[in-house]
Amino acid sequence: xxxxxxxxxxxxxxxxxxxxxxxxxxxxxxxxxxxxxxxxxxxxxxxxxxxxxxxxxxxxxxxxxxxxxxxxxxxxxxxxxxxxxxxxxxxxxxxxxxxxxxxxxxxxxxxxxxxxxxxxxxxxxxxxxxxxxxxxxxxxxxxxxxxxxxxxxxxxxxxxxxxxxxxxxxxxxxxxxxxxxxxxxxxxxxxxxxxxxxxxxxxxxxxxxxxxxxxxxxxxxxxxxxxxxxxxxxxxxxxxxxxxxxxxxxxxxxxxxxxxxxxxxxxxxxxxxxxxxxxxxxxxxxxxxxxxxxxxxxxxxxxxxxxxxxxxxxxxxxxxxxxxxxxxxxxxxxxxxxxxxxxxxxxxxxxxxxxxxxxxxxxxxxxxxxxxxxxxxxxxxxxxxxxxxxxxxxxxxxxxxxxxxxxxxxxxxxxxxxxxxxxxxxxxxxxxx
Numbered sequence: 001x002x003x004x005x006x007x008x009x010x011x012x013x014x015x016x017x018x019x020x021x022x023x024x025x026x027x028x029x030x031x032x033x034x035x036x037x038x039x040x041x042x043x044x045x046x047x048x049x050x051x052x053x054x055x056x057x058x059x060x061x062x063x064x065x066x067x068x069x070x071x072x073x074x075x076x077x078x079x080x081x082x083x084x085x086x087x088x089x090x091x092x093x094x095x096x097x098x099x100x101x102x103x104x105x106x107x108x109x110x111x112x113x114x115x116x117x118x119x120x121x122x123x124x125x126x127x128x129x130x131x132x133x134x135x136x137x138x139x140x141x142x143x144x145x146x147x148x149x150x151x152x153x154x155x156x157x158x159x160x161x162x163x164x165x166x167x168x169x170x171x172x173x174x175x176x177x178x179x180x181x182x183x184x185x186x187x188x189x190x191x192x193x194x195x196x197x198x199x200x201x202x203x204x205x206x207x208x209x210x211x212x213x214x215x216x217x218x219x220x221x222x223x224x225x226x227x228x229x230x231x232x233x234x235x236x237x238x239x240x241x242x243x244x245x246x247x248x249x250x251x252x253x254x255x256x257x258x259x260x261x262x263x264x265x266x267x268x269x270x271x272x273x274x275x276x277x278x279x280x281x282x283x284x285x286x287x288x289x290x291x292x293x294x295x296x297x298x299x300x301x302x303x304x305x306x307x308x309x310x311x312x313x314x315x316x317x318x319x320x321x322x323x324x325x326x327x328x329x330x331x332x333x334x335x336x337x338x339x340x341x342x343x344x345x346x347x348x349x350x351x352x353x354x355x356x357x358x359x360x361x362x363x364x365x366x367x368x369x370x371x372x373x374x375x376x377x378x379x380x381x382x383x384x385x386x387x388x389x390x391x392x393x394x395x396x397x398x399x400x401x402x403x404x405x406x407x408x409x410x411x412x413x414x415x416x417x418x419x420x421x422x423x424x425x426x427x428x429x430x431x432x433x
Contacts, residue, residue, distance in 0.1 A: 013050025
């Protein structure tokens with residue numbers, strides 16, 4: 001590669017892909033190859049694709065085709081496709097879109113760097129070039145998944161569960177902290193399985209406690225916590241360690257026993273209720289976030305009504321919803337897709353309308369209280385930040401006014417004065433933390 005040729009990395013999909021791209025970009029930087037965030041300025045574009053559900057696959061394909069068009073116009077010299085979609089459908093993609101120079105699967109850092117004319121720095125794989133604001137970063141603690149969920153293609157793309165060592169994660173987190181990171185967001189395909197493959201036991205609690213000892217880290221947030229066999233010591237750690245925010249993202253997917261059994265989730269409705277009750281009891285101010293799949297093939301109207309009643313009863317702080325999509329080579333594939341998309345959308349709208357009222361009432365309970373807020377940006381007359389209740393990109397925000405100068409990436413005490421269904425509004429109460 002000529003030194004003047006600029007490289008741009010386009011990241012699609014989830015936060016796990018974000019981490020992969022950040023590691024790749026740091027390796028490109030270490031090889032003194034020029035990077036640009038604008039793909040229209042680049043001679044080489046690398047697309048890190050997602051292949052999780054139909055909508056994500058469509059976005060990946062459309063992005064590849066847009067890049068192919070730039071290449072056909074002579075505005076792009078080299079096109080590299082990597083990531084989940086490429087891992088899963090490489091042969092088909094090579095046949096259908098031959099204009100791409102080369103396809104790589106997931107985490108193929110060395111092959112990509114070699115293709116660019118560089119050499120992988122193995123000893124620096126924990127270093128990343130953040131694409132998020134420097135004050136927060138995702139920390140991917142493992143790769144792959146051992147759960148046999150019927151609807152999920154992740155094991156096909158990411159393989160079996162593989163934990164990273166505590167030592168390597170501490171080193172990576174220290175690197176992030178030294179570059180201004182104050183919030184670590186713990187991610188994986190399943191964070192609660194962490195450690196079982198290399199330590200012979202689930203070791204997430206120990207990891208969280210050791211991460212909390214790193215200077216500069218103020219918040220540690222747990223995402224993607226699988227509900228089956230949830231570690232008791234993790235609940236204790238969240239409850240008692242002040243740096244672990246009282247927030248759990250726990251994708252439940254459904255509550256009907258018939259649906260859960262068909263989904264092969266390894267957990268029952270009764271066990272789910274008991275786990276949530278335990279969390280609320282031991283962590284009284286915990287924020288619970290979950291996701292549900294709507295329109296799974298055997299989801300009857302009664303099953304869906306049970307899900308609605310469950311959401312009303314539990315009063316989750318946040319929920320996300322996905323409509324079911326058929327995925328080749330998964331065990332649910334043989335069930336087909338009998339629930340019409342129109343009906344899926346109708347059910348999704350009903351559930352989100354129920355959650356909207358719950359979210360508003362939850363937010364209303366914070367009016368008059370003071371929350372610690374991580375300031376991130378300014379929009380019009382308001383500064384924008386997040387409280388412990390808010391993960392970036394998927395949850396609400398805290399919008400506040402201040403006559404004092406606000407520094408992004410710092411914490412402030414904000415008195416909440418108003419709210420809507422998703423966001424809180426307030427004003428600066430005390431000086432920054």
